[in-house]
Amino acid sequence: MTGRKLLITGAGGFTGRHAAAYFAAEGAEVTAVLRRTVPDESREPLFPEDVRTYICDLNDGEAVKKMIEDTAPSEVLHLAGKNSVPESWRSPAKYLETNVMAAVYLLDALRSRTEVRLLVTGSRLKFNPGAGETPPHPYSLSKTLEELVSLSWGTLFRQQVLIAEPCNLIGPGPSTGFCSLLAGHIARSEQGSAQPPFRLSSRQAQRDFLDVRDAVRAYDCILKQGEPGNVYRIESGKPRSLGEIAERMLSLTWADVRVEWGTESGQKPEKVPVSDAPKKPAGASGQGAPQSQAESGCFPAHASALNWHPEVQLERSLADILDYYRSNRKGASP
Amino acid sequence: MTGRKLLITGAGGFTGRHAAAYFAAEGAEVTAVLRRTVPDESREPLFPEDVRTYICDLNDGEAVKKMIEDTAPSEVLHLAGKNSVPESWRSPAKYLETNVMAAVYLLDALRSRTEVRLLVTGSRLKFNPGAGETPPHPYSLSKTLEELVSLSWGTLFRQQVLIAEPCNLIGPGPSTGFCSLLAGHIARSEQGSAQPPFRLSSRQAQRDFLDVRDAVRAYDCILKQGEPGNVYRIESGKPRSLGEIAERMLSLTWADVRVEWGTESGQKPEKVPVSDAPKKPAGASGQGAPQSQAESGCFPAHASALNWHPEVQLERSLADILDYYRSNRKGASP
Structure with missing residues (x-):
């Protein structure tokens, strides 16, 4: 044991599962927060045996307070949240509730525990209201407000709030990102199932992909060494x-x-082929918001100079994703 | 009838009562939204007879949707909200819920009704995150986010959202602003009740006071002629x-x-005498936030060039406030 007591919200998600396993292996006492009990089925368990789970609706302020009292964490990794751009157009209020108020309830529950370090995962799709920008979609609005409220709260109540802004995270596990969708498609083809062509909106569009395991190590570095009030961008740089x-x-x-490429101009979410856009993992939305939007954000975005560097090669990430879908037929159909 | 169907939230408050009476007198069909049924007591009714009331918890998204369906307004004046700086230090999460999410639910309920004009009352105590500012208190944070989310939403969904930023509103009626507290104190003294000295934090502190009836006329001008997406400051200018x-x-x-003046340096909410600070009417907080904070806000603050000018003289306002407390013993004790 390291003496670290880590609470991970959104632990059932793509990044959350990796994070729970990583921190448990590092010797931390990990509590994985889930919104509801995982149905008892034949799949492999979500977490290693030494990870405890805690069921909590993060939109219930009183429940969040009780959770913090019950678990008394030394660090909180807040990964929970909604992260589909198209869905945010359909349910914008839900996005604000989930992405903004859940952070508020966590911050409020930690108000008297200023020794606790809280890492909130923001998004590079945030916009900069101070520069006269308007949000490109409700998801951006929700993540912009989440960062703003978290950093402001940290200042008001002298809490140790840190922000991470990851790029597109990829890796083995149930994700609905582009790489995972393509890997699932390939695995089904290999298994003999006739597949329609895999459709993508743009061949040229550039994104920064990072292995989720590298991102989790970055979260660890930030929790350990990050300076409260700072925003850390996490990216491969390539x-x-x-x-x-x-x-x-x-x-x-x-x-x-077969892969089919759509029109390059398809920017509106409703025009993005289904296979590309919906339900992306946190911070990994590909609505093509210009890089400058994130770079011109309200807060100084500090590069991760915390002695963290990506270690997983792209080839390894892609092979691991494909192997995940090859060995996991249930997971192959998104 | 003018064909205007106006929904007023926070109608039971100081400004809300004036607004309901004014718009009803102007011939609009007014629905006054209250959080709960007014207890049946001997006081005078809150509103003129032709004003309908509607009970709605604005933090219940589904209830807000039903309210909009039931009332089908052509205009909404959103006055509801919490507005005490000291209280916001004690219940910051409540302030974000009430001031931010209520606006979100209103905006969401109006999403398919782009013909409806929605006037949200912001605050001059907002801060400018884009300029690296941090909020001076949770109230400022909540009002800054309320404005930001309202204007952003208006852009995203092409809704007609307008913002008003009133200065300190004064006038007859149940307010807990400085003028009303002093008037109540005077009325009780006149009625023979022994009163301790009236305490105030600062003799020199300057504020812009405007009669609430002038502010309500300004809201009318903005609802009628304002340009969606604009922020209108409402002030006497003196x-x-x-x-x-x-x-x-x-x-x-x-x-x-007798009036006693406190230390001029008493900036922290806990040091402000009880008689001065708590439960101020919307936009009328006196925590002494520098004027520059509001002026350097995220959005262009447009002066009210809508042919609106203050009409009520300060002498008239003060006399009316005092008369209100003289004739209203029940209301005299805050």
Whole structure:
């Protein structure tokens, strides 16, 4: 044991599962927060055995207070939240409730525990109201307010609030990001199931992809060494085109998978092919918001100079994703 | 009838009662939204007879949707909200719920009704995150987010959202602003009740006081002619010291009322005398936030060039406030 007591919200999600396993392996006492009990089924368990789970609706302020009292964490990694741009157009109020108020209730529950370090995962799709920008979508609005309220709260109540802004996270596990969708498609093709062409909106569009395991290590660095009030961007630093990623992944299979590219101009969420956009993992939305929007954010975005560097090679990430879907038929259909 | 169907939230409050009476007199069909049924007692009714009331918890998204369906307003004047700086330090999460999410639920309920004009009352105590400012108190944070979310939402969903930022509103009626507290104190002294000295934090502190009836006319102008997306500041343009106001009001009574001035440096809410600060009417907080904070706000603050000018003289306001407390013993004890 390291003496660290870590509470992870959104622990049932793509990043959350990796985070719970990583911190438990590091010797921390991990409590994984889930919104509801996981149905008893034949799948493999979500977490290693030494990870405790705690059921809590983060939109219930009193329940959040009780959770903090019950678990008395030394650190909180707040990964919970909604992160689909198209869905945010349909349910904008829900996005504000979930992404903003859940952070508020956590911050409020931690108000008298100023020794606790809280890492909130923001988004690079935030906008900068101070520069006269308007949000490109409700998801951006919700994440912008979440960061703003978290940093402001930290200042008002002298709490140790840190923000991480990850790029597109990829890796093995149930994700609905582009790489995972393509890997699932390939795995189904390899298993003999006839598949329609895999559709993508743009071959040229560039994104920064980072392995989720690298991101989790970055969260650890920030929790350990980050300066409260700072925003840490987490990225590989090497943007890649979707075309390159698709080609690399297709080179890993013998199956004959066809990829169709949509119009380059399809910016509106309703025009994005279903296979590309919905339900992205946190911070990994690909609505093509210009990089400058994130860079011109309200707060100084500090590069992660915390002695953290990506370690997982892209080839390894892609192979692991494909293996995940090859060995996990249930997970193969998103 | 003018064909206007106006929904007023927070209608039971100081400004809300004036607004309901004004718009009803102007011929609008007014629905006054209250959080709960007014207890049946011997006081005078809150509103003129032709004003309908509607009970709604604005933090219940579904209830807000039903209210909009039931009432089908052409205009909404959103006055509801919490507005005490000291209380916001004690219940910050409640302030964000009430001031931010209520606006979100209103905006969401109006999403398909883009013909409806919605006037949200912001606050001049907002801060400018884009300029690296941090909020001076949770109330400021909540009002800053309320404005930001309202204007952003208006842009995202092409709704007609307008913002008003009133200064300190004064006038007859149940308010807990400085003028009303002093008037109540004077009225009780006149009625023979022994009163301790009236305590105020600062004699020199300047504030812009405006009669609430002028503010309501300004809201009408903005609802009629304002440009969606704009922020309208509503002020008399003549800041006055608290000392001047107190002297003018004391000149209206024969009673011997003593006023004691506190330390000029008392900025922290816990140091502000009880009689000065708590439960101020919307936008009328006197925590002494520098004017520059409001002026440097995220959004262009447009002066009210809508052919609106203050009409009620300060003398008239002060006399009316005092008369209100003289004739309203029940209301005299805050």
